[in-house]
Amino acid sequence: MVTRRNDEYRDATLVGELAARIRRLSRRPLRIMEVCGTHTVSIFRHGIRSLLPETITLLSGPGCPVCVTDTAEIDACIALARRPEILVATFGDLLRVPGSRSSLERERASGADVRVVYSALDAVELARRHPGREVVFLGIGFETTAPTVAAAVLAAHRSGIENFSVLCLHKTVPPALEALTALGDLRIDAFLLPGHVSVVIGRRAYLPFFERTRLPCAIAGFEPVDILQAVAAIVGQAENGKPALENAYRRAVAEEGNPAAQRVLAQVFAPADARWRGLGVIPASGLAVRAAWAAFDAARRFSLTATPVPEPRGCSCGEILTARKTPPECPLYGSRCTPGDPVGPCMVSSEGTCAAYFRYHDASAGG
Amino acid sequence: MCLAIPSRIVDLRDGKAVIDVDGVRRECSLLLLEDAAVGDWVIVHAGFAISRLDEEAARETLALLREAAARLEGRRSGGETPPGE
Numbered sequence A: 001m002v003t004r005r006n007d008e009y010r011d012a013t014l015v016g017e018l019a020a021r022i023r024r025l026s027r028r029p030l031r032i033m034e035v036c037g038t039h040t041v042s043i044f045r046h047g048i049r050s051l052l053p054e055t056i057t058l059l060s061g062p063g064c065p066v067c068v069t070d071t072a073e074i075d076a077c078i079a080l081a082r083r084p085e086i087l088v089a090t091f092g093d094l095l096r097v098p099g100s101r102s103s104l105e106r107e108r109a110s111g112a113d114v115r116v117v118y119s120a121l122d123a124v125e126l127a128r129r130h131p132g133r134e135v136v137f138l139g140i141g142f143e144t145t146a147p148t149v150a151a152a153v154l155a156a157h158r159s160g161i162e163n164f165s166v167l168c169l170h171k172t173v174p175p176a177l178e179a180l181t182a183l184g185d186l187r188i189d190a191f192l193l194p195g196h197v198s199v200v201i202g203r204r205a206y207l208p209f210f211e212r213t214r215l216p217c218a219i220a221g222f223e224p225v226d227i228l229q230a231v232a233a234i235v236g237q238a239e240n241g242k243p244a245l246e247n248a249y250r251r252a253v254a255e256e257g258n259p260a261a262q263r264v265l266a267q268v269f270a271p272a273d274a275r276w277r278g279l280g281v282i283p284a285s286g287l288a289v290r291a292a293w294a295a296f297d298a299a300r301r302f303s304l305t306a307t308p309v310p311e312p313r314g315c316s317c318g319e320i321l322t323a324r325k326t327p328p329e330c331p332l333y334g335s336r337c338t339p340g341d342p343v344g345p346c347m348v349s350s351e352g353t354c355a356a357y358f359r360y361h362d363a364s365a366g367g
Numbered sequence B: 001m002c003l004a005i006p007s008r009i010v011d012l013r014d015g016k017a018v019i020d021v022d023g024v025r026r027e028c029s030l031l032l033l034e035d036a037a038v039g040d041w042v043i044v045h046a047g048f049a050i051s052r053l054d055e056e057a058a059r060e061t062l063a064l065l066r067e068a069a070a071r072l073e074g075r076r077s078g079g080e081t082p083p084g085e
């Protein structure tokens, strides 16, 4: 029983052994990118960078779902919130993310009906309780979250709830990995793969990507031992010249992932092109509501169209999300842009690289 | 946002699980996890159980790591053989 608790994955002896193993193994410089906001935060919080030899550079990639959401998409959320018949339900992370002119928080302050929910099912419940209102849930997140939103659509359908719909802005990780490796000016030697996305899609889902790129990869959990174990695996692969797609989070991630979640996701959503902040349009990297479920698609229901808009002036989030810059290299960091008064999404979301850097950097000596 | 914490199922009720998160009881949906049972440790994300933790895999991983740590400890304290070797 005790083996499932997280404390054991913070054990100082195990952390020390893994750090020593990495130092022993590592010879050549290695740039490892993590593509999960929870990894980014965990790496800062536990001071992981300070445990690694100089040869290893950890790069934070586009792993925060709120941060990669394009400004035009945030504007679409705001446009919905402004309509008097609509009640917008959203996860809390999105509230303060600036669109081109406003944020959901500001709209709420000026009278829009914006509710923070913990689960997409809470939004269905809101629709049931407010039959005279149109409840729109803002579907943002990767493969971990998308099935929960798909399940809510199916639940609303089963209960005959007609005033519920989803603005589907979900994105998927493997196509983004491909896009990252295609960036000519950015060298990524290896990937630390996201734990809870992998819980849903399984190790298997990365195989086509791995076969094409042959870059060392390891799926990682979120405790210090988990992350160091995955880094050790990657370093081992790189030093032996034998890249692999390793699962270093076996207690939670199965080879085939979670089939029930995959089924529900595929029933409601289909792959679609999506625009990522910092990466542009990536083919088939997003999800759209299938035509069969059009009644639950807020974009169709309220005839939304997204017009591309520029990113906030001076904000380097695009470069932060692709690890071309670190937060202090942004001219606004710490001066005009702080967690209390953020300019870009990377400072708003608790999983954003700028926010994590701001909160933990002094303590962790990372960079 | 993707923060998902391991929690133990303490009760099952109309297709939902009651979970214990550090002493606080919460409900979560089982729509995405088949065959969950009381006593299972699950990862809960946005109100849904999305994975059952594999106790054997967890034990194996920790045992391997502890063994390596013991070996390292042995080397540090002058090459003594750690217990069990």
Ligand code: SF4
Pocket (backbone or CB within 6 Å): A314, A315, A316, A317, A320, A327, A330, A331, A332, A333, A334, A337, A338, A342, A343, A344, A345, A346, A347, A348, A354
């Ligand atoms: S510090 Fe602020 S303005 Fe600069 S990149 Fe980060 S979020 Fe954008």
